[in-house]
Amino acid sequence: MDTEKAKEIVVKAIKTALGGEKEISNDMPLIGSESSLDSMKLVEVCLSLEDAAEEIGFDFDWTSETAMSKSRSMFRSVQDLAAEFSKQSAI
């Protein structure tokens, strides 16, 4: 799956978690003080992505040693999460 398709899925999951049509930018942070997602909503996004991955036919593993790292986390931004989702779909 290319990153653009992955981004569509990630954005949809975030919008669902936020319960609205909020504008989602590529560089929107998903962790940290500037994130619109609290820990509960972040988990909801991950669960949605896990479901989406299952429908497509792969396992999305959202556990990571660097999950909460500001410099290396897949949750640094929408773009980073989409890149990780795309990467895992190719494994």
Add this chain to the structure above:
Amino acid sequence: MIVVTGATRGLGKSICQRLIDKGERVVGLSRSIENLPFEVLKCDVSNYSSVKQAARDVKKMKEKVDAIINVAGIASMNMAVTTDENTVRKLINTNLLGVIFCCQLFAPILLRQKHGCFINFSTIAVPLALKGESVYAASKAGVETFSRTFAREMADFNVRVNCIAPGPIQTDLLRGISEAQINTIISNQIIQKQFQKTDVCDLIELLIDTRSSSLTGQIFNIGGV
């Protein structure tokens, strides 16, 4: 549906039987699949991939899961200085990592439902700091702290986490403990009597019941300490 680890023997088997008698669908997890009157999935709780596969299999059953009961555990009565490396690792891997793996890998099922509870198992050896059980007690102390903290992480999703800490219940884990030692432990309980598997089963039923919706992050010492 209720998932029980360590389902084929001892306390786990009794809990499964009680729940089945109450009309629950029980799925047991165990390293060995024996001829049991309920569904059992092969699973080594100390193995992350094995637990992940079991969680995947349970998810595929597409049935509401009311509880994950982590009973699987091993004991070794020995002083720390005379316990070999392999036994130390087995105790920590099965008792502590096993509970952590089962909680983290089954959690998504309960999180999606926004319903359900985890029940983990500790021991009276933790509050009493029983001599000769240091590694075992350390593994279970880890379970207690994990349970209390995990309860906070799950609370937003209406998922509860509690821990039962029995005293000397008559199971295989008591092998090698003399009657005098058992009586000494019992004398340290608030209610000074030896409780039975049925008492633990009663508490399990209570904690699964929706009327326990206010109870989370608690350690329930059978008999009190």
